[in-house]
Amino acid sequence: xxxxxxxxxxxxxxxxxxxxxxxxxxxxxxxxxxxxxxxxxxxxxxxxxxxxxxxxxxxxxxxxxxxxxxxxxxxxxxxxxxxxxxxxxxxxxxxxxxxxxxxxxxxxxxxxxxxxxxxxxxxxxxxxxxxxxxxxxxxxxxxxxxxxxxxxxxxxxxxxxxxxxxxxxxxxxxxxxxxxxxxxxxxxxxxxxxxxxxxxxxxxxxxxxxxxxxxxxxxxxxxxxxxxxxxxxxxxxxxxxxxxxxxxxxxxxxxxxxxxxxxxxxxxxxxxxxxxxxxxxxxxxxxxxxxxxxxxxxxxxxxxxxxxxxxxxxxxxxxxxxxxxxxxxxxx
Numbered sequence: 001x002x003x004x005x006x007x008x009x010x011x012x013x014x015x016x017x018x019x020x021x022x023x024x025x026x027x028x029x030x031x032x033x034x035x036x037x038x039x040x041x042x043x044x045x046x047x048x049x050x051x052x053x054x055x056x057x058x059x060x061x062x063x064x065x066x067x068x069x070x071x072x073x074x075x076x077x078x079x080x081x082x083x084x085x086x087x088x089x090x091x092x093x094x095x096x097x098x099x100x101x102x103x104x105x106x107x108x109x110x111x112x113x114x115x116x117x118x119x120x121x122x123x124x125x126x127x128x129x130x131x132x133x134x135x136x137x138x139x140x141x142x143x144x145x146x147x148x149x150x151x152x153x154x155x156x157x158x159x160x161x162x163x164x165x166x167x168x169x170x171x172x173x174x175x176x177x178x179x180x181x182x183x184x185x186x187x188x189x190x191x192x193x194x195x196x197x198x199x200x201x202x203x204x205x206x207x208x209x210x211x212x213x214x215x216x217x218x219x220x221x222x223x224x225x226x227x228x229x230x231x232x233x234x235x236x237x238x239x240x241x242x243x244x245x246x247x248x249x250x251x252x253x254x255x256x257x258x259x260x261x262x263x264x265x266x267x268x269x270x271x272x273x274x275x276x277x278x279x280x281x282x283x284x285x286x287x288x289x290x291x292x293x294x295x296x297x298x299x300x301x302x303x304x305x306x307x308x309x310x311x312x313x314x315x316x317x318x319x320x321x322x323x324x325x326x327x328x329x330x331x332x
Contacts, residue, residue: 008082017056087171118193126196126198158194
Protein backbone atom coordinates (compact mmCIF):
# COMPACT_ATOMS: atom_id res chain seq x y z
CA UNK A 1 0.00 0.00 0.00
CA UNK A 2 1.30 3.40 -1.01
CA UNK A 3 0.96 6.49 1.17
CA UNK A 4 1.15 9.91 -0.46
CA UNK A 5 1.87 12.98 1.65
CA UNK A 6 0.75 16.43 0.48
CA UNK A 7 2.23 19.61 1.96
CA UNK A 8 1.18 23.08 0.76
CA UNK A 9 4.08 25.54 1.06
CA UNK A 10 3.86 29.31 1.39
CA UNK A 11 6.49 30.47 3.89
CA UNK A 12 8.13 27.33 5.21
CA UNK A 13 11.76 27.69 4.20
CA UNK A 14 12.91 27.40 7.82
CA UNK A 15 11.00 24.15 8.35
CA UNK A 16 11.13 22.23 5.08
CA UNK A 17 14.44 20.44 5.62
CA UNK A 18 13.42 19.31 9.12
CA UNK A 19 10.02 18.21 7.81
CA UNK A 20 11.63 16.21 5.04
CA UNK A 21 14.00 14.54 7.50
CA UNK A 22 11.04 13.57 9.70
CA UNK A 23 9.25 12.04 6.72
CA UNK A 24 12.42 10.21 5.67
CA UNK A 25 12.75 8.70 9.16
CA UNK A 26 9.21 7.37 9.03
CA UNK A 27 9.77 6.04 5.52
CA UNK A 28 12.90 4.18 6.62
CA UNK A 29 11.28 2.85 9.80
CA UNK A 30 8.32 1.39 7.91
CA UNK A 31 10.68 -0.31 5.49
CA UNK A 32 12.73 -1.74 8.37
CA UNK A 33 9.64 -3.05 10.17
CA UNK A 34 8.31 -4.65 6.99
CA UNK A 35 5.06 -2.69 7.17
CA UNK A 36 2.46 -3.43 4.49
CA UNK A 37 2.52 0.27 3.59
CA UNK A 38 5.22 2.65 2.46
CA UNK A 39 5.71 6.36 1.95
CA UNK A 40 5.73 6.37 -1.82
CA UNK A 41 5.74 10.09 -2.46
CA UNK A 42 5.80 13.43 -0.70
CA UNK A 43 4.27 16.18 -2.81
CA UNK A 44 5.20 19.72 -1.87
CA UNK A 45 2.94 22.35 -3.46
CA UNK A 46 4.72 25.68 -3.90
CA UNK A 47 1.88 28.19 -3.50
CA UNK A 48 3.90 31.18 -4.78
CA UNK A 49 5.99 31.11 -1.62
CA UNK A 50 7.19 34.44 -0.27
CA UNK A 51 10.56 33.26 1.07
CA UNK A 52 13.29 30.92 -0.16
CA UNK A 53 11.02 27.87 -0.06
CA UNK A 54 11.26 27.42 -3.83
CA UNK A 55 15.03 27.02 -3.67
CA UNK A 56 14.83 24.61 -0.74
CA UNK A 57 12.22 22.52 -2.54
CA UNK A 58 14.33 22.43 -5.68
CA UNK A 59 17.26 21.03 -3.71
CA UNK A 60 15.09 18.41 -2.00
CA UNK A 61 13.55 17.38 -5.31
CA UNK A 62 17.00 16.80 -6.80
CA UNK A 63 18.21 14.85 -3.76
CA UNK A 64 15.27 12.49 -3.14
CA UNK A 65 13.48 10.51 -5.83
CA UNK A 66 10.32 10.16 -3.73
CA UNK A 67 9.83 13.93 -3.43
CA UNK A 68 7.82 15.81 -6.03
CA UNK A 69 7.29 19.55 -6.30
CA UNK A 70 4.17 21.09 -7.80
CA UNK A 71 4.49 24.81 -8.54
CA UNK A 72 1.33 26.92 -8.78
CA UNK A 73 1.16 29.88 -11.16
CA UNK A 74 0.28 32.28 -8.34
CA UNK A 75 -0.82 32.25 -4.73
CA UNK A 76 -4.18 30.46 -4.54
CA UNK A 77 -4.34 29.71 -0.81
CA UNK A 78 -3.87 26.67 1.39
CA UNK A 79 -7.01 24.79 0.39
CA UNK A 80 -6.57 25.10 -3.40
CA UNK A 81 -2.89 24.21 -2.99
CA UNK A 82 -3.84 21.11 -1.01
CA UNK A 83 -6.38 20.11 -3.66
CA UNK A 84 -3.77 20.57 -6.40
CA UNK A 85 -1.38 18.32 -4.50
CA UNK A 86 -4.02 15.65 -3.94
CA UNK A 87 -4.82 15.57 -7.66
CA UNK A 88 -1.15 14.75 -8.29
CA UNK A 89 -1.12 11.79 -5.88
CA UNK A 90 -1.33 8.11 -6.76
CA UNK A 91 -1.30 6.52 -3.31
CA UNK A 92 -3.86 4.25 -1.69
CA UNK A 93 -3.88 6.69 1.22
CA UNK A 94 -3.24 10.42 1.22
CA UNK A 95 -1.98 12.41 4.20
CA UNK A 96 -2.16 16.20 4.27
CA UNK A 97 -0.19 18.23 6.76
CA UNK A 98 1.20 21.72 7.24
CA UNK A 99 4.70 22.89 6.47
CA UNK A 100 5.48 24.38 9.89
CA UNK A 101 6.07 21.16 11.90
CA UNK A 102 2.96 21.60 14.06
CA UNK A 103 1.87 18.21 12.66
CA UNK A 104 4.09 15.34 13.75
CA UNK A 105 4.96 13.01 10.86
CA UNK A 106 5.34 10.16 13.34
CA UNK A 107 1.60 10.40 14.02
CA UNK A 108 0.72 9.32 10.48
CA UNK A 109 0.88 5.73 11.66
CA UNK A 110 -1.66 6.47 14.41
CA UNK A 111 -4.09 7.87 11.84
CA UNK A 112 -3.61 4.81 9.64
CA UNK A 113 -4.19 2.46 12.57
CA UNK A 114 -7.51 4.15 13.39
CA UNK A 115 -8.56 3.87 9.75
CA UNK A 116 -7.66 0.16 9.64
CA UNK A 117 -9.47 -0.68 12.87
CA UNK A 118 -12.67 1.23 12.04
CA UNK A 119 -12.78 0.94 8.23
CA UNK A 120 -12.84 4.73 8.17
CA UNK A 121 -12.18 6.62 4.96
CA UNK A 122 -11.24 9.89 6.66
CA UNK A 123 -9.31 10.29 9.92
CA UNK A 124 -8.71 13.78 11.32
CA UNK A 125 -6.09 14.66 13.90
CA UNK A 126 -7.61 16.81 16.65
CA UNK A 127 -5.40 18.92 18.94
CA UNK A 128 -5.34 17.53 22.47
CA UNK A 129 -4.74 20.98 23.93
CA UNK A 130 -3.99 24.55 23.02
CA UNK A 131 -2.69 25.13 19.49
CA UNK A 132 -2.45 28.91 19.15
CA UNK A 133 -3.10 29.95 22.71
CA UNK A 134 -5.41 32.64 24.09
CA UNK A 135 -8.39 33.97 22.21
CA UNK A 136 -7.52 32.17 18.95
CA UNK A 137 -8.26 28.76 20.47
CA UNK A 138 -11.47 30.01 22.08
CA UNK A 139 -12.59 31.64 18.82
CA UNK A 140 -11.76 28.46 16.89
CA UNK A 141 -13.88 26.29 19.19
CA UNK A 142 -16.80 28.74 19.04
CA UNK A 143 -16.53 28.92 15.26
CA UNK A 144 -16.61 25.13 14.88
CA UNK A 145 -19.59 24.81 17.21
CA UNK A 146 -21.45 27.41 15.15
CA UNK A 147 -20.59 25.59 11.93
CA UNK A 148 -21.80 22.28 13.39
CA UNK A 149 -25.11 23.95 14.27
CA UNK A 150 -25.52 25.57 10.85
CA UNK A 151 -24.49 22.56 8.77
CA UNK A 152 -25.81 19.78 11.04
CA UNK A 153 -22.56 17.90 10.34
CA UNK A 154 -20.84 16.74 13.53
CA UNK A 155 -17.60 15.97 11.71
CA UNK A 156 -17.07 19.72 11.20
CA UNK A 157 -15.84 19.91 14.81
CA UNK A 158 -12.92 17.66 13.85
CA UNK A 159 -11.90 19.39 10.61
CA UNK A 160 -8.15 19.86 10.51
CA UNK A 161 -5.48 20.22 7.84
CA UNK A 162 -3.73 17.16 9.34
CA UNK A 163 -5.80 14.29 8.00
CA UNK A 164 -5.59 10.83 6.48
CA UNK A 165 -7.76 10.25 3.41
CA UNK A 166 -8.50 7.12 1.45
CA UNK A 167 -6.88 7.83 -1.92
CA UNK A 168 -9.92 7.21 -4.11
CA UNK A 169 -12.11 9.43 -1.92
CA UNK A 170 -9.46 12.16 -1.68
CA UNK A 171 -8.99 12.43 -5.44
CA UNK A 172 -12.71 12.17 -6.22
CA UNK A 173 -13.51 15.02 -3.82
CA UNK A 174 -10.59 17.08 -5.14
CA UNK A 175 -11.74 16.61 -8.73
CA UNK A 176 -15.12 18.25 -8.02
CA UNK A 177 -13.89 20.96 -5.65
CA UNK A 178 -14.38 24.33 -7.30
CA UNK A 179 -13.40 27.79 -6.12
CA UNK A 180 -16.35 28.04 -3.73
CA UNK A 181 -16.28 24.41 -2.56
CA UNK A 182 -15.09 23.56 0.94
CA UNK A 183 -12.97 20.47 0.43
CA UNK A 184 -13.77 18.75 3.72
CA UNK A 185 -17.49 19.13 3.01
CA UNK A 186 -16.95 17.67 -0.47
CA UNK A 187 -15.35 14.63 1.17
CA UNK A 188 -18.70 14.01 2.85
CA UNK A 189 -20.33 13.71 -0.57
CA UNK A 190 -18.38 10.50 -1.12
CA UNK A 191 -18.27 8.90 2.34
CA UNK A 192 -19.73 9.20 5.81
CA UNK A 193 -17.01 7.19 7.55
CA UNK A 194 -15.20 9.87 9.52
CA UNK A 195 -13.02 9.29 12.56
CA UNK A 196 -10.70 11.47 14.61
CA UNK A 197 -7.91 11.07 17.12
CA UNK A 198 -6.40 13.55 19.57
CA UNK A 199 -2.75 14.45 18.99
CA UNK A 200 -0.45 17.16 20.37
CA UNK A 201 -0.20 20.19 18.09
CA UNK A 202 1.37 23.62 18.50
CA UNK A 203 1.44 26.44 15.99
CA UNK A 204 5.00 27.59 16.64
CA UNK A 205 4.78 30.49 14.20
CA UNK A 206 1.76 31.92 15.99
CA UNK A 207 3.31 31.31 19.39
CA UNK A 208 6.48 33.16 18.39
CA UNK A 209 4.96 36.07 16.46
CA UNK A 210 1.28 36.11 17.57
CA UNK A 211 0.41 36.28 13.88
CA UNK A 212 -1.74 33.64 12.25
CA UNK A 213 -1.42 32.52 8.67
CA UNK A 214 -5.11 33.36 8.32
CA UNK A 215 -6.34 36.95 8.44
CA UNK A 216 -9.82 37.76 9.72
CA UNK A 217 -10.99 38.25 6.12
CA UNK A 218 -9.69 34.82 5.13
CA UNK A 219 -11.41 33.22 8.12
CA UNK A 220 -14.73 34.82 7.10
CA UNK A 221 -14.27 33.50 3.56
CA UNK A 222 -13.49 30.12 5.10
CA UNK A 223 -16.80 30.13 6.99
CA UNK A 224 -18.79 31.34 3.97
CA UNK A 225 -17.52 28.54 1.74
CA UNK A 226 -18.16 25.97 4.44
CA UNK A 227 -21.81 27.01 4.79
CA UNK A 228 -22.37 27.27 1.03
CA UNK A 229 -20.92 23.79 0.44
CA UNK A 230 -23.00 22.19 3.20
CA UNK A 231 -26.25 22.04 1.25
CA UNK A 232 -27.03 25.19 3.19
CA UNK A 233 -28.93 23.69 6.08
CA UNK A 234 -28.82 27.22 7.50
CA UNK A 235 -30.99 28.40 4.61
CA UNK A 236 -33.77 26.14 5.85
CA UNK A 237 -34.00 28.38 8.88
CA UNK A 238 -35.65 30.88 6.53
CA UNK A 239 -38.42 28.36 5.90
CA UNK A 240 -38.87 27.85 9.64
CA UNK A 241 -39.02 31.59 10.25
CA UNK A 242 -41.54 31.97 7.45
CA UNK A 243 -43.69 29.13 8.80
CA UNK A 244 -43.61 30.62 12.29
CA UNK A 245 -44.60 33.97 10.82
CA UNK A 246 -47.62 32.48 9.05
CA UNK A 247 -48.68 30.53 12.14
CA UNK A 248 -48.22 33.63 14.29
CA UNK A 249 -50.38 35.65 11.90
CA UNK A 250 -53.09 32.99 12.05
CA UNK A 251 -53.01 32.98 15.85
CA UNK A 252 -53.23 36.77 16.07
CA UNK A 253 -55.97 36.85 13.44
CA UNK A 254 -57.99 34.18 15.29
CA UNK A 255 -57.57 36.03 18.56
CA UNK A 256 -58.66 39.33 16.98
CA UNK A 257 -61.67 37.66 15.35
CA UNK A 258 -62.77 36.09 18.63
CA UNK A 259 -62.44 39.40 20.46
CA UNK A 260 -64.43 41.19 17.77
CA UNK A 261 -67.10 38.48 17.65
CA UNK A 262 -67.57 38.22 21.39
CA UNK A 263 -67.63 41.98 21.61
CA UNK A 264 -65.55 42.11 24.74
CA UNK A 265 -63.52 45.02 23.34
CA UNK A 266 -62.68 46.81 20.12
CA UNK A 267 -59.81 45.49 18.05
CA UNK A 268 -57.34 48.28 17.38
CA UNK A 269 -56.33 49.02 13.80
CA UNK A 270 -52.69 48.16 14.33
CA UNK A 271 -53.65 44.54 14.97
CA UNK A 272 -54.90 43.93 11.44
CA UNK A 273 -51.82 45.69 10.04
CA UNK A 274 -49.52 43.59 12.21
CA UNK A 275 -51.29 40.38 11.16
CA UNK A 276 -51.01 41.32 7.48
CA UNK A 277 -47.31 42.11 7.76
CA UNK A 278 -46.64 38.92 9.70
CA UNK A 279 -48.63 36.77 7.27
CA UNK A 280 -47.24 38.13 4.02
CA UNK A 281 -43.74 38.35 5.49
CA UNK A 282 -43.99 34.69 6.43
CA UNK A 283 -45.21 33.73 2.98
CA UNK A 284 -42.34 35.67 1.41
CA UNK A 285 -39.81 33.89 3.64
CA UNK A 286 -41.29 30.51 2.72
CA UNK A 287 -41.10 31.27 -0.99
CA UNK A 288 -37.51 32.50 -0.68
CA UNK A 289 -36.59 29.38 1.27
CA UNK A 290 -38.01 27.14 -1.46
CA UNK A 291 -36.11 29.09 -4.14
CA UNK A 292 -32.88 28.95 -2.15
CA UNK A 293 -33.28 25.21 -1.56
CA UNK A 294 -33.79 24.67 -5.28
CA UNK A 295 -30.79 26.83 -6.18
CA UNK A 296 -28.66 25.02 -3.60
CA UNK A 297 -29.47 21.65 -5.16
CA UNK A 298 -28.68 23.03 -8.62
CA UNK A 299 -25.35 24.43 -7.43
CA UNK A 300 -24.37 21.17 -5.71
CA UNK A 301 -25.27 19.25 -8.86
CA UNK A 302 -23.13 21.60 -10.95
CA UNK A 303 -20.29 21.28 -8.45
CA UNK A 304 -20.30 17.54 -9.01
CA UNK A 305 -21.99 16.05 -5.94
CA UNK A 306 -22.36 12.39 -6.97
CA UNK A 307 -25.47 10.26 -6.97
CA UNK A 308 -23.37 7.37 -5.65
CA UNK A 309 -19.76 6.33 -5.15
CA UNK A 310 -18.06 2.96 -4.70
CA UNK A 311 -15.11 2.24 -2.39
CA UNK A 312 -12.92 -0.85 -2.10
CA UNK A 313 -12.01 -1.39 1.58
CA UNK A 314 -10.90 -5.02 1.19
CA UNK A 315 -7.24 -4.29 2.00
CA UNK A 316 -8.09 -2.70 5.34
CA UNK A 317 -8.01 -6.14 6.93
CA UNK A 318 -4.32 -6.47 5.98
CA UNK A 319 -3.52 -3.25 7.80
CA UNK A 320 -5.60 -4.22 10.82
CA UNK A 321 -3.91 -7.61 11.11
CA UNK A 322 -0.44 -6.08 10.83
CA UNK A 323 -1.14 -3.52 13.55
CA UNK A 324 -2.70 -6.21 15.76
CA UNK A 325 0.27 -8.57 15.32
CA UNK A 326 2.75 -5.80 15.97
CA UNK A 327 0.99 -4.71 19.16
CA UNK A 328 1.12 -8.22 20.62
CA UNK A 329 4.65 -8.92 19.38
CA UNK A 330 7.03 -9.23 22.36
CA UNK A 331 9.59 -6.47 22.65
CA UNK A 332 13.28 -7.31 22.85
